Amino acid sequence: MAAKFDNAIVRWIDHRLPIFSFMHHELHEYPTPKNLSYWWNFGSLAGIALVIMIVTGITLAMHYTPHVDYAFDSVERIMRDVNYGWLIRYLHTNGGSFFFIVVYIHIFRGMYYGSYKAPRELLWMLGVVILLLMMATAFMGYVLPWGQMSFWGATVITNLFSAIPVVGQSIVTWLWGGFSVDNATLNRFYSLHYLLPFVIVGVVILHMVALHRFGSNNPLGVDVKSAKDQIPFHPYYTIKDAFGLGVFLIFFSAFVFFAPNYLGHPDNYIQANPLVTPAHIVPEWYFLPFYAVLRAVPDKLGGVLLMFGSIAVLFILPWLDRSPVRSGQFRPIFKIFFWIIVLDSVLLTYLGGKPAEGGYVIAARFATAYYFMHFLIILPALSIFETPKPLPKSISEPVIGGGGGFAGATAAPKENVR
Amino acid sequence: MIARLKTLAAAAVLAAALGIGGGAGNAVAATGSAEIPSRDWSFDGVFGAFDRAALQRGFQVYQEVCASCHALSYVAYRHLDALGYNEAEIKAIAAAAEVEDGPNDEGEMFMRPGKPSDRFVSPFPNEQAARAANGGAYPPDLALIVKARANGANYAHALLVGYVDAPADVKIPDGMYYNASFPGHQIAMPQPLNADGVEYGDGTPASIAQQAEDVVTFLAWASEPEMEERKTAGVMVILFLLVFTGLLYASKRKIWADVH
Numbered sequence: 001m002a003a004k005f006d007n008a009i010v011r012w013i014d015h016r017l018p019i020f021s022f023m024h025h026e027l028h029e030y031p032t033p034k035n036l037s038y039w040w041n042f043g044s045l046a047g048i049a050l051v052i053m054i055v056t057g058i059t060l061a062m063h064y065t066p067h068v069d070y071a072f073d074s075v076e077r078i079m080r081d082v083n084y085g086w087l088i089r090y091l092h093t094n095g096g097s098f099f100f101i102v103v104y105i106h107i108f109r110g111m112y113y114g115s116y117k118a119p120r121e122l123l124w125m126l127g128v129v130i131l132l133l134m135m136a137t138a139f140m141g142y143v144l145p146w147g148q149m150s151f152w153g154a155t156v157i158t159n160l161f162s163a164i165p166v167v168g169q170s171i172v173t174w175l176w177g178g179f180s181v182d183n184a185t186l187n188r189f190y191s192l193h194y195l196l197p198f199v200i201v202g203v204v205i206l207h208m209v210a211l212h213r214f215g216s217n218n219p220l221g222v223d224v225k226s227a228k229d230q231i232p233f234h235p236y237y238t239i240k241d242a243f244g245l246g247v248f249l250i251f252f253s254a255f256v257f258f259a260p261n262y263l264g265h266p267d268n269y270i271q272a273n274p275l276v277t278p279a280h281i282v283p284e285w286y287f288l289p290f291y292a293v294l295r296a297v298p299d300k301l302g303g304v305l306l307m308f309g310s311i312a313v314l315f316i317l318p319w320l321d322r323s324p325v326r327s328g329q330f331r332p333i334f335k336i337f338f339w340i341i342v343l344d345s346v347l348l349t350y351l352g353g354k355p356a357e358g359g360y361v362i363a364a365r366f367a368t369a370y371y372f373m374h375f376l377i378i379l380p381a382l383s384i385f386e387t388p389k390p391l392p393k394s395i396s397e398p399v400i401g402g403g404g405g406f407a408g409a410t411a412a413p414k415e416n417v418r
Numbered sequence: 419m420i421a422r423l424k425t426l427a428a429a430a431v432l433a434a435a436l437g438i439g440g441g442a443g444n445a446v447a448a449t450g451s452a453e454i455p456s457r458d459w460s461f462d463g464v465f466g467a468f469d470r471a472a473l474q475r476g477f478q479v480y481q482e483v484c485a486s487c488h489a490l491s492y493v494a495y496r497h498l499d500a501l502g503y504n505e506a507e508i509k510a511i512a513a514a515a516e517v518e519d520g521p522n523d524e525g526e527m528f529m530r531p532g533k534p535s536d537r538f539v540s541p542f543p544n545e546q547a548a549r550a551a552n553g554g555a556y557p558p559d560l561a562l563i564v565k566a567r568a569n570g571a572n573y574a575h576a577l578l579v580g581y582v583d584a585p586a587d588v589k590i591p592d593g594m595y596y597n598a599s600f601p602g603h604q605i606a607m608p609q610p611l612n613a614d615g616v617e618y619g620d621g622t623p624a625s626i627a628q629q630a631e632d633v634v635t636f637l638a639w640a641s642e643p644e645m646e647e648r649k650t651a652g653v654m655v656i657l658f659l660l661v662f663t664g665l666l667y668a669s670k671r672k673i674w675a676d677v678h
Contacts, residue, residue: 034677076492076562079644086644087651231677239670246663253659257652258464261565269566269641270558 026212031230032237033218035395039113040216041244042106047204048245049099054197056092057141064144066190068183071146072271090260096138097263098252100286103131111317112338114326115217121318123210128314130203135287137196140189142284147268152281154181154189160294163301180274221327222391229395280355288352289345293371295356296364306368313375320375322383330389334382341374452599454569454576457631461571461638464653467646468639473501475618476636479629482616484560487552487607489540492561493640496534500643501636508534515539553593555606564634564641571638573599578630581609 005011005020014020063082065074078085107127110116116124143154158175162168177184215224224230231237255262263285267278283291290307297303313320328335348367354360460469477498480490495512503511515532517539522528532539540559542548549556564570576599584596590604597605611626611633618624639645 073492080492080497086648090648235673236677239666239673243663243666243670246659246666250656250659250663253652253655257648257655260648266566266568266570269562 026208027238028232028234030212030233031215031224031227032233033216033224033229033395034231034236035218035220035229036216036237036240037219038240038244039105039109039219041241042102042109043211044241045102045244045248046099046106048248049095049102050197050200050204052091052095053099054201056088056095057194057197059088060092061194064190066144066187068146068186068272071144071186075145086260087256090256093264094252094255094260096141097284097286098248098255099134100138102248103134104286107131107314108342110217111341112328112335113217113219114221114321114323114328116318117321117324117326118318119214120210120217123207123213124318125315126203126207126210128311130200130207131314132311133196133200133203135290137193137200138284138286140193140196143186143189144193145268146186146272148270148272148276148278149265149268149281151181151272151274152278153283154185156281157283158185160300160304160307163304165301217326218395219327219329220392220395221325221330222393222395225394226396282353285349285353288350289348290352292348292352292364293368295352296361296368306372310368310371313372317375317379321379323386323388325388325391330391331382331386332389333386334379337374337378337382341371344370344374452576452580452601452603454572454599456569456572457575459571459638460635461645464649466649468500468635470502471620471622472632472635473639474503475620475622475629476632476634476639477501478618479611479616479633480560480636483610483629484633485538486541487548487557489542489557489559490538490561490640491540491559492537493643494535494537495532497643500639505534512536553606557607560637560640562641564638566641570641571634574634574637575630577605578611578633579627 005014010020060078063074063078063085065071075089078089080086082088110124110127139153139157143150158172158181161171161175164171173179175185176182177188215230265282265284282288290310293310294303294307297306323331323334325331328338344367348364348371351360351364351367356364459466460472461467480488495508495515498508498511499505512532512534515536515538516529517532517536518527519530520527538561542551545556564574567573577597580597580599581595582598584590584603588596588603590596594604594606595608596603611629613626614624616624616629622628642648
């Protein structure tokens with residue numbers, strides 16, 4: 001469906017290469033459920049965070065030197081001698097953290113509202129692929145400043161692969177490009193750290209294609225029934241996303257300008273030294289829950305498998321939760337367990353930052369066991385035993401007999417009912 | 419409306435919880451040693467700025483006391499204009515240092531007086547030389563020390579004033595010293611600051627605590643020379659964003675007014 005454009009040049013181009021029609025269709029008239037709450041802002045925010053990371057990252061790459069003897073110095077040169085280098089670097093380092101905050105909220109939103117359910121299973125799985133790619137990118141990016149945590153984090157995490165039977169040690173040597181984390185490792189991590197964000201862009205495009213196939217899920221979780229349920233993406237959601245972006249940038253700027261190293265680790269301002277091991281090797285905060293799972297298992301291979309399993313379980317989530325009701329608003333028991341798994345994840349994050357000893361390890365074991373129990377036992381069981389509340393007929397008519405069950409995180413639809 | 423604000427607040431709390439969870443975890447894992455008292459610093463807070471007089475006094479302490487063992491390798495003499503020195507003063511400070519340059523046309527390395535564009539000259543040519551001259555211990559480079567330690571400024575101050583007599587039951591080997599704030603309490607650096615060990619040009623009494631405060635202020639600047647520019651820019655950015663986001667919210671309300 002070709003749109004009408006006033007500008008003759010635009011018409012001429014669009015007739016031959018319909019990019020303007022495409023953009024009009026997908027970004028302007030794109031019909032969107034009218035009841036999306038602010039929790040739906042985090043998808044576009046994640047996209048913007050990715051752009052911030054790529055722009056600042058490319059700029060940093062112009063000044064960075066990927067060599068064990070010069071990497072740390074070149075980062076300090078960026079901080080001290082490159083014009084606004086400190087700003088670009090702090091935007092990039094804090095941008096990574098905020099990218100993860102946004103994506104984690106985005107994932108939990110999808111979990112609460114059943115956004116992974118048919119027909120959006122592939123949309124969800126592509127999202128999990130993006131998360132995995134983000135984790136790989138962030139891990140390799142953290143190595144580049146070549147501080148103590150960079151070096152020892154890289155050593156610990158790459159060593160995980162040695163847990164693989166028979167070929168483990170060979171794989172580690174292959175990953176390192178030598179017999180320890182060294183210049184070859186730094187160089188390949190730099191190369192891949194530059195490459196993977198563009199792979200992420202590619203998967204994000206697939207994520208968008210899958211999203212636009214059926215459109216966004218919504219807080220009620222019921223399918224769009226008629227045009228009455230929808231509004232065009234522009235201007236309604238462009239302005240709503242812009243407002244959300246403004247709020248995001250306020251939080252982001254507070255960290256970048258006033259606490260730029262709060263989320264980092266002081267040891268990473270000490271140049272990497274293979275002869276001195278830091279007292280506690282801790283990854284960046286966004287890896288802490290997975291780190292807690294890894295250390296909760298006494299067996300190395302078991303820990304590695306469980307750590308990857310904690311993400312693998314997300315891949316099959318659409319088939320673990322068989323309840324036909326999408327939104328947690330209409331699932332009284334699921335709702336409770338949702339908040340427990342949120343708390344469990346926060347607890348794992350906390351435990352991942354603590355030394356692996358005493359009560360912390362025991363707590364991490366319980367939290368890890370619960371994490372898997374939630375996905376592998378509770379969700380499948382709930383699909384069978386839970387009686388959901390009656391669903392509204394449509395987005396425009398959310399309240400049916402009795403109603404009043406909306407005291408959840410999203411009261412937004414109520415406001416739209418007149 | 420209220421429900422929406424509630425949603426936003428919930429998002430903010432979640433973000434903050436994630437942030438604090440991570441930050442606190444890291445901080446605890448970092449030193450895990452003696453209690454470090456918190457002090458008020460001129461450079462604390464949103465509007466914090468380095469006390470210029472303290473910076474210059476601290477630079478003097480660094481030059482006269484620390485510089486004989488500790489390098490300051492990422493700082494150049496020209497950076498000292500941030501301390502309030504003028505061009506002539508910086509040239510004089512730089513010229514007092516001997517810098518190795520070369521090779522010249524004969525292929526020889528040679529010594530020349532420092533220039534403002536030179537980095538601070540390190541007291542030792544390499545780590546091994548530094549260790550050899552210090553009983554095997556390596557005096558760390560101080561250019562990043564405040565950022566490279568948890569609670570950096572308070573820790574550095576506590577360390578400098580932390581030389582007290584060892585408790586009776588603690589045995590300190592020869593060549594080591596007892597320090598109340600150093601992790602493990604056994605430090606290879608002898609007490610660096612002494613009362614009136616330096617003579618301040620501005621007449622400030624040079625107690626140990628005063629020197630410690632001054633030199634830590636200087637080292638905090640050396641770690642984060644961009645801090646004042648960063649905070650000033652941050653205030654402007656946040657003010658702009660508050661107004662801009664307010665306008666976006668008003669526009670959003672107006673545009674959405676017809677959605678039923």
